[in-house]
Amino acid sequence: MSDELAHPTASTAPGFARCPGPSTSDLIAADGDATPPPLVEHSYHFIGDRDLEFSRYTDPDFHRAELNTVWSRTWQWACREEHVPAPGDFQVYDVGDRSALIVRGTDGRLRAFVNSCPHRGMQFSAAGTHGHGKQFLRCPFHGMSWHLDGSLRDIPCRWDFPHVEDHTFRLTELPLDTWGGFVFISFDRDAPPLAEFLGVLPEHFRTFAYPLEQRYVALHMHKILPGNWKMCLEGFLEAYHVLATHPEGLRTAGDANAQYDFWGPHVSRFVHTVGYQSPHLANRPSEQELFRNLGHGDTALPAGVGARQQHAAIMRERLGAALGVDLSHVSTSQMLDSIQYFLFPNAFFFPGIGIPLIYRFRPIDVDHCIHEIMMLQPVPENAPRPPPAEVVHLGINDSYKSVPAFVATGLAHVLDQDTENFFQQRAGIKAASKQGQTLGNYQEARIRHLHQTLDTYLAG
Secondary structure (H helix, E strand, O other): OOEEEOOOOOOOOOOOOOOOOOOHHHHHHOOOOOOOHHOOOOOOOOOHHHHHHHHHHHHHHHHHHHEEEEEEEOOOEEEEEOOOOOOOOEEEEEEEEEEEEEOOOOOHHHHHHHHOOOOOOOOOOOOEEEOOOOOOOEOOOOEEEEEOOOEEEEEOOOHHOOOOOOOOOOEEOOEEEEEEOEEEOOOOOOOOOHHHHHHHHHHHHHOOOHHHEEEEEEEEEEEEEEEOHHHHHHHOOOOOHHHHHHHOOOOEEEEEEEEEOOOOOOOOEEEEEEEEOOOOOOOOHHHHHHHEEEEEEOOOOOOOOOOOHHHHHHHHHHHHHHHHOOOOOOHHHHHHHHEEEEOOOOOOOOOOOOOOEEEEEEEEEEOEEEEEEEEEEEEOOOOOOOOOOOEEEEOOOOOOHHHHHHHHOOHHHHHHHHHHHHHHHHHHHOOOOOOOOOOOOOOOHHHHHHHHHHHHHHHH
């Protein structure tokens, strides 16, 4: 089979040109199984084609404006409920200069407080820390303490604070809510309800097998990346880069005919099929050749069964046995495809079984960010929920291939390819004489959608 690249002729209508050949929804519909309805839903419209200024990624003043208008006003997932299952369990969530302490009270309720002592501003716990069994929250500086519901417990030398009243000297509580097993907080005390912010996510995710609340953290990695938080996360908003960055995947990945959607200001999605050769390759393989490319060697396909369908059947059996769950009812698309939802400003949720990823990006400074990856596996049937995996910390030059559990998924090399791009992209943006980046109308529309929402927050 030749790997000569095909060059389809595109329509000139802005935003409506598509890769020739079957669409993603055509491929999923051809699976002939119980596909969740959202997977064949379309929600795209043309949203512009002007360049996006590179200064949005390099200007310290722009970065400060984001911290003050975006990160201060949006809902962000801080941890999983399984990280704080019992009274006294706590987790610290930080972004920029803001810090929240999430704690489960003796009444079983989760609360979030500004991680700052009302006395002289000392943090109760350091950035990123977590723990168990707190009976109360005690400032490590002078020893003032508060109950887990935020009410004042004790002030040493209380005689010196006659001007302090118990009912006003509480901890500052932040909005907190949960969805899909995730604990969300907002630093905006007047934040709209989380359900409103999430848009279609709850409706869509309840149609998938093993929704996120029925999963556990099987792997958790934390890596420093060499780039602005937007630049780095945008590398995961499109499949256009597969051709050059992941060329080994072209024989089995429908990259150029991936589907892109957005709903409201906060949610976007792509669906990228596995088990269909890239439209970039001119010569179409037989189903038997495609089955071989999917890793099955010379094993013969059953009569009348396509390579994608048989690959999904094999994966249901293998992964079901490995995970201790019944996957017989899971659709081919949910088993195989890269189904990725993005929630502004920084979170990615994958409902898939074969690709069960969660991403989160947070700024460190204008030139660096934190990229967290979780793998959420279904909780085994007839067994207790496994404890969440401890975080594996990776430095800016560390490879994902240094994490054996991630290597075993086959995704470590792919993520290394993605993140290694960022050194040169950051340098190229700073060296550019051109003022901004020029985006594709369809395949990179989610990037433009993110920036349009960003501009809404920056405008106040």
